[in-house]
Amino acid sequence: QQPVQSPQAVILREGEDAVINCSSSKALYSVHWYRQKHGEAPVFLMILLKGGEQKGHDKISASFNEKKQQSSLYLTASQLSYSGTYFCGTSYNQGGKLIFGQGTELSVKP
Amino acid sequence: DTEVTQTPKHLVMGMTNKKSLKCEQHMGHRAMYWYKQKAKKPPELMFVYSYEKLSINESVPSRFSPECPNSSLLNLHLHALQPEDSALYLCASSRLGLAGQPQHFGDGTRLSIL
Numbered sequence: 243q244q245p246v247q248s249p250q251a252v253i254l255r256e257g258e259d260a261v262i263n264c265s266s267s268k269a270l271y272s273v274h275w276y277r278q279k280h281g282e283a284p285v286f287l288m289i290l291l292k293g294g295e296q297k298g299h300d301k302i303s304a305s306f307n308e309k310k311q312q313s314s315l316y317l318t319a320s321q322l323s324y325s326g327t328y329f330c331g332t333s334y335n336q337g338g339k340l341i342f343g344q345g346t347e348l349s350v351k352p
Numbered sequence: 353d354t355e356v357t358q359t360p361k362h363l364v365m366g367m368t369n370k371k372s373l374k375c376e377q378h379m380g381h382r383a384m385y386w387y388k389q390k391a392k393k394p395p396e397l398m399f400v401y402s403y404e405k406l407s408i409n410e411s412v413p414s415r416f417s418p419e420c421p422n423s424s425l426l427n428l429h430l431h432a433l434q435p436e437d438s439a440l441y442l443c444a445s446s447r448l449g450l451a452g453q454p455q456h457f458g459d460g461t462r463l464s465i466l
Contacts, residue, residue: 285457286456288455291452320363329394338449338451341396341397344394345392
């Protein structure tokens with residue numbers, strides 16, 4: 243069952259913040275976040291496991307709300323290099339099979 | 353540069369041709385994946401190999417035939433493809449294939465079917 247990402251697209255000015263959400267109607271085991279630039283490979287950002295942990299990576303962090311079965315990706319003080327399409331990938335058991343959300347296209351303008 | 357290498361980067365083939373896509377990783381990962389990605393869509397899982405054995409086949413048509421000759425190599429053999437099979441084919445690997453481990457993607461092979 244494909245997770246639902248929101249928003250579908252967002253345009254930011256450099257230095258602004260953004261939040262991308264990933265929701266599931268089914269209980270999640272883990273949530274992966276990836277960024278893909280046009281014509282390039284998806285790049286791993288972080289993983290969150292059930293248990294509601296929050297992780298950080300430079301100015302990008304994420305949380306996992308087990309009650310809501312939702313993960314949120316926080317981008318603070320955005321840089322031009324943050325532009326790309328962000329995908330969440332969800333798994334429902336330890337087996338490792340990921341189902342990706344439809345993606346959020348993020349554009350950061352100078 | 354990614355640690356998962358895919359060749360060729362681009363491939364154009366006719367519907368009656370036979371070709372193969374190749375994926376290589378030297379990170380010691382024991383799980384390898386094939387994904388298909390259409391423009392402006394997310395990657396869709398096709399196959400998973402775990403310890404060189406096919407563990408997941410997402411009901412992929414038989415014109416796609418995966419092969420894992422050893423723990424570093426993954427091939428995707430193509431035969432009698434249809435125009436709708438034109439897409440970016442991504443290979444990925446992870447350490448043990450568990451959900452708590454990141455997947456490392458290659459740059460993909462862009463396939464066009466004439």
